[in-house]
Amino acid sequence: MAAGEPVQTAPRRTGEPMWLTKPDLSLMKTSHVMKLDLLPRAVLAAALTCATPTWAQQPAPGAPDNAPFDAEQLFASTCGWCHSDGGRAAGKGPQLMGTSKSDDFIRERIKNGKPGAMPAFDGALSDAQIDAIIKYIRSLKPQQG
Amino acid sequence: MKKQPSYLAVSVAISAAVAIGATLAASPAFAQSVDTARIEAGGQNDWLTYHGSYKSYHYSPLAQINTGNVANLSVAWIHIPGRSTRGLQSMPLVADGVLYYTGSYSRVFALNGATGEVIWSYFPELDEGLIARQTHSPYNRGVAIGDGKVYVGTMDGRLIALDMKTGKVAWDTKLIDSQKLTVGFTGAPLFAKGTVVIGAQGGEWPGRGPIFGVDAATGKKKWEFLTVAGTDDAMKTWGSDSWRTGGGGGWMPGTYDTDTNTVLWGTANPAPLYDWSGADFKTQGARPGDNLYTSSVIALDVDTGKLKSFHQELPHDAWDFDSAVGEFLMLDRDGQKLVVHPNKSGYIFVYDRNLAVKNVWRITQNSNFVKNIDPKTGELIGRRDFAAGKVEEPLCPHISGGVSWNSGSYNPKTGLYYKLGQEWCMTLDVMKTTPIVAPQAQLNIGANFKIAPPPGGEIYGHLDARDPVTGAKKWEVRFPEPPLASVLSTGGNLVFVPDSRGTVHAYDADSGTELWNHSDGTGHQGGIISYSAGGKQYVAVVAGFGGMASDDYAPTFGGVYKSMPRDDGALIVYSLK
Numbered sequence: 001m002a003a004g005e006p007v008q009t010a011p012r013r014t015g016e017p018m019w020l021t022k023p024d025l026s027l028m029k030t031s032h033v034m035k036l037d038l039l040p041r042a043v044l045a046a047a048l049t050c051a052t053p054t055w056a057q058q059p060a061p062g063a064p065d066n067a068p069f070d071a072e073q074l075f076a077s078t079c080g081w082c083h084s085d086g087g088r089a090a091g092k093g094p095q096l097m098g099t100s101k102s103d104d105f106i107r108e109r110i111k112n113g114k115p116g117a118m119p120a121f122d123g124a125l126s127d128a129q130i131d132a133i134i135k136y137i138r139s140l141k142p143q144q145g
Numbered sequence: 146m147k148k149q150p151s152y153l154a155v156s157v158a159i160s161a162a163v164a165i166g167a168t169l170a171a172s173p174a175f176a177q178s179v180d181t182a183r184i185e186a187g188g189q190n191d192w193l194t195y196h197g198s199y200k201s202y203h204y205s206p207l208a209q210i211n212t213g214n215v216a217n218l219s220v221a222w223i224h225i226p227g228r229s230t231r232g233l234q235s236m237p238l239v240a241d242g243v244l245y246y247t248g249s250y251s252r253v254f255a256l257n258g259a260t261g262e263v264i265w266s267y268f269p270e271l272d273e274g275l276i277a278r279q280t281h282s283p284y285n286r287g288v289a290i291g292d293g294k295v296y297v298g299t300m301d302g303r304l305i306a307l308d309m310k311t312g313k314v315a316w317d318t319k320l321i322d323s324q325k326l327t328v329g330f331t332g333a334p335l336f337a338k339g340t341v342v343i344g345a346q347g348g349e350w351p352g353r354g355p356i357f358g359v360d361a362a363t364g365k366k367k368w369e370f371l372t373v374a375g376t377d378d379a380m381k382t383w384g385s386d387s388w389r390t391g392g393g394g395g396w397m398p399g400t401y402d403t404d405t406n407t408v409l410w411g412t413a414n415p416a417p418l419y420d421w422s423g424a425d426f427k428t429q430g431a432r433p434g435d436n437l438y439t440s441s442v443i444a445l446d447v448d449t450g451k452l453k454s455f456h457q458e459l460p461h462d463a464w465d466f467d468s469a470v471g472e473f474l475m476l477d478r479d480g481q482k483l484v485v486h487p488n489k490s491g492y493i494f495v496y497d498r499n500l501a502v503k504n505v506w507r508i509t510q511n512s513n514f515v516k517n518i519d520p521k522t523g524e525l526i527g528r529r530d531f532a533a534g535k536v537e538e539p540l541c542p543h544i545s546g547g548v549s550w551n552s553g554s555y556n557p558k559t560g561l562y563y564k565l566g567q568e569w570c571m572t573l574d575v576m577k578t579t580p581i582v583a584p585q586a587q588l589n590i591g592a593n594f595k596i597a598p599p600p601g602g603e604i605y606g607h608l609d610a611r612d613p614v615t616g617a618k619k620w621e622v623r624f625p626e627p628p629l630a631s632v633l634s635t636g637g638n639l640v641f642v643p644d645s646r647g648t649v650h651a652y653d654a655d656s657g658t659e660l661w662n663h664s665d666g667t668g669h670q671g672g673i674i675s676y677s678a679g680g681k682q683y684v685a686v687v688a689g690f691g692g693m694a695s696d697d698y699a700p701t702f703g704g705v706y707k708s709m710p711r712d713d714g715a716l717i718v719y720s721l722k
Contacts, residue, residue: 076576077417078588081280081349081544082696086574086593092696113277116230116691116712120277 071136074129082118087140093118097140106134179240179290179309181338185403190677192239195287195333195398196552197674201472203554204634205675209682211637214721215651215661221683221720222261226252232689233714235287236333236631236672240309244676244685246716247285250276251299255312258678258685261718265312272301275324280588281346284331284692286397287672291336292361298330298343304359306341316364321345326352328394337401337408338447340367347372347394348413348467349588351581354393354439356410358450368450372412372438376452384433390581390589391432392416393439397550400473402498407444407453409484411468415439417591418465418544421533421577426461431580431591435460440468442486444500456500456523458488463530464514464540466490470550474562478614485555485613491547491566492518495614506616508566508609509547511599514540533577539597541570545694549629551671555613556634559654562613563640567627569604570597596701604701608632608642610657620657622650626702629694630669633684643669643686645698646705649719665717668709670695681720689714 075086084091099106110130113120125133177183179193187198189206197203210218226233226248237246244258250271255264276283282300289296294306294315302321307314320343323329328346335342340358347354354372359365373391374380380388392415399410415436422430440462443455458468466489474485483503484496491509496502502523516527529540546567553564574593581589598604606627610619622642630643639660640652645668651661668690675684690698691711698706 070579073576073578076574076593077578077581077590080593081588081590081693084593085572085595089595090700091595092693092700115277119280119282122278124278 071129071132075133075136078121078124079133085143087137088142096137097142099137103134106137177241178293180292181336181401181403184291184336190239191241192237192674192676194238194289194335195236196400196472199337199401199403200475201400201552202474202557203472203552203631204556204636206636207675207677207682208636208638209677210635210639210675210684210721212639212653212660215637215639217721218651218661218663218684218719219722220663221718223718224254224256224261224263224716226254226714226716228252229689229714230691230712231282231284232668232670232691232695232711233687233716234284234671234692235687237674237685237687237716238288238290239674239676239678239685240290242678245288245290245295246687247287247297248714249283249285251285251297251305253288253295253297253307253312255295255309258676258683259681267307267312267314269297269299269303269305271299272324276300279327279329281331281349281693282329286331287333289334289336289341289398291341292339294361296334296336296341296361298332298334300329300331302329302345304330304334304341304343304357304364306361306364318359318364318366320357320359320366321355326350328352330396332396333398335398335401335408336361338406340447342398342408342410342447344395344397344410344469346396346413348392348416348439348465348469349418349590350392351390351416351589352393353388353391354395354413356395356445356450358408358445358447367448370443370445370450370452372441372443373415373436375438379437382434382437384428385580387432387436387580390416391436391439392589394469396469397471400475401447402444402475404482405453405498406447408447409473410443410445411470411486412438412441412443413467413469414462414465416581416589417578419531419573419575419590419592420461420463421575421591422463422530423532424530426463426530431578432461436462440466440488442468442473442494442496442500454500456494456496456502458492458494458523459490460525461530463528464490465544466514466546470546471548472552474555474613476555476613483614485562487548487553487564489546489548489550490514491542493564493613493616494523504614504616508564508611508616509542509568510566511541511568511570511602512547513538514542531573531575533575536573536575539570539600540573541599542567543569543571543596544594545569545697549694551629551631554632554634554640556640556654558636558638559610559634560612561610561619561654563608563610563632563634563654565628565632565642566607566609568599568602568606569627570599571595572597596697606645608640608652608657610640610654622652622657622659626698628669629692630686631672633673633675635675641673641684641686643673643688645669645690645695647688647709649673649686663719665715667713668695668698668706683718683720685716685718687714687716
């Protein structure tokens with residue numbers, strides 16, 4: 001349905017595709033490729049008619065699995081507000097540096113979240129990105145100086 | 146105010162009608178409709194809009210409870226909404242003895258204001274899969290009322306209208322594709338002149354931060370204002386096409402200026418929150434330029450949504466200090482009509498009604514993101530723009546702000562503005578992040594950081610009694626942890642402050658002497674109001690901790706915060722015995 005029209009039916013529920021409506025291309029006045037592998041094929045096909053600007057040739061945070069990828073950047077963008085000091089200190093979320101939780105636990109927690117405490121990032125982060133974050137967490141050391 | 150206060154005669158009649166209704170039947174009489182004129186008149190028994198009235202004073206003229214008898218204030222009734230994930234953050238409204246408030250997940254309740262009996266409740270069916278992915282969720286800041294309906298926003302991007310008497314859905318309009326953009330509505334809407342205005346979240350996400358005007362009768366969208374590059378002029382202030390993922394939004398309600406048919410609204414910060422541009426933010430970094438209309442106060446025509454005037458409180462906001470917070474105090478001073486608005490940084494801006502800067506003063510004591518803001522022009526002096534890497538001197542105030550998104554109170558009898566200030570700072574490590582090129586379900590913060598005490602001291606909060614225009618301080622009360630809730634002042638010469646440990650305090654409005662306190666059992670981070678029902682005055686406050694700022698309290702302060710729930714809350718209502 002178009003935004004702005006009153007509706008009578010219940011809203012979309014879990015499990016339905018993220019991009020149910022046509023992507024709002026008015027958000028992009030000039031044409032750019034959306035280098036996001038998380039998008040369904042139909043949407044990617046629509047976007048591929050566009051040109052690539054030079055500055056967008058860096059891989060975006062939603063980059064394909066085999067592209068170079070910066071976990072430190074992703075952490076600062078998405079995780080740092082709650083996991084203080086890059087994950088080294090307890091804040092809104094627990095300290096991640098030196099955690100005793102297993103890789104499986106961390107993966108599950110990132111994907112499914114914890115109601116009222118942490119959002120679910122399944123769909124926002126690819127498996128490769130989550131693996132990179134786990135590697136990043138395991139590598140955390142106290143700040144120098 | 147230009148009109149005779151004829152509401153006094155009306156409110157006496159309503160009180161009588163409500164008193165009779167209460168004895169004969171369970172629910173009070175719905176004496177008359179709430180419309181723009183009635184909200185403007187600001188009925189003394191009611192609280193008809195989020196900020197108390199369009200003047201935004203968070204003030205009740207009621208004086209039945211006063212400095213002489215407040216020691217006898219005790220609990221009249223309590224309501225527990227249930228499922229209070231992230232606590233309770235809403236501002237209750239009251240019309241004709243019926244109290245309307247929301248809990249998390251946009252649960253709406255209509256309660257008998259004298260007894261707490263539930264008249265009706267409405268729980269919208271929400272996209273819970275989406276909500277599980279949201280960070281600033283599922284709390285709700287309250288409803289608007291007008292023209293026979295109650296209006297509430299949802300975290301999945303809808304605005305819903307309910308019949309005021311029955312709670313039945315009148316219309317349900319989807320305004321945002323929240324699945325795509327992650328953001329929805331947490332703020333209360335504003336009802337004015339047949340239009341319901343509500344602003345989306347935005348600052349932390351790649352979007353364009355819309356504010357909507359919706360027809361109150363039909364639910365059809367009338368207009369949409371994009372806070373990110375919403376005009377051609379504004380587009381020029383976003384280099385590298387960064388307008389496409391700019392952030393913005395207007396996630397708390399503003400007010401309505403009836404003289405000029407204008408909606409005043411505050412807008413949120415741009416994304417990423419922390420830029421790596423260094424001093425040359427006009428041409429370097431993630432979003433080169435001033436980034437209009439983020440971190441601004443804007444004046445929109447209520448009928449068309451067209452921009453009439455604006456002031457950008459923080460050009461190229463590099464610190465997440467939104468203007469989307471707090472109140473718009475509409476004052477007259479020496480024959481001049483003024484608007485006083487707090488910015489999240491703790492700088493308080495004084496404007497004329499066309500949003501020209503008249504004065505700027507600061508409530509925070511520890512502040513170094515700029516050296517100062519020019520009180521004549523609003524120009525930022527000595528701003529700290531960061532390059533990528535560790536920031537040497539901690540940034541003050543902390544990302545939770547020099548002031549909360551909750552409101553202060555202006556008392557027209559004392560002439561004083563009662564406002565909470567927050568003293569905390571942060572270490573900061575800025576990342577040069579890749580531009581997020583398209584809207585997606587992901588935050589865009591741009592730095593790692595950690596809360597830190599102010600230089601040479603401890604974190605603390607303070608309630609100030611100030612002249613709203615000059616900032617001259619009359620008195621101050623300090624708290625060991627910053628209170629985060631809204632403040633209420635009354636015609637009974639009282640100032641009510643719900644603190645973070647869970648205690649509500651009442652102070653003498655002239656002197657700041659504490660006259661009463663009571664524990665609500667859990668921390669406060671929402672609204673407090675006063676109203677009259679059946680000829681009796683009540684003070685209603687929501688308790689329930691667990692929002693974005695409150696979540697830092699347990700690791701930072703320990704103590705009672707370690708055992709405080711983050712998923713519980715109650716509405717507690719006080720009256721004299």
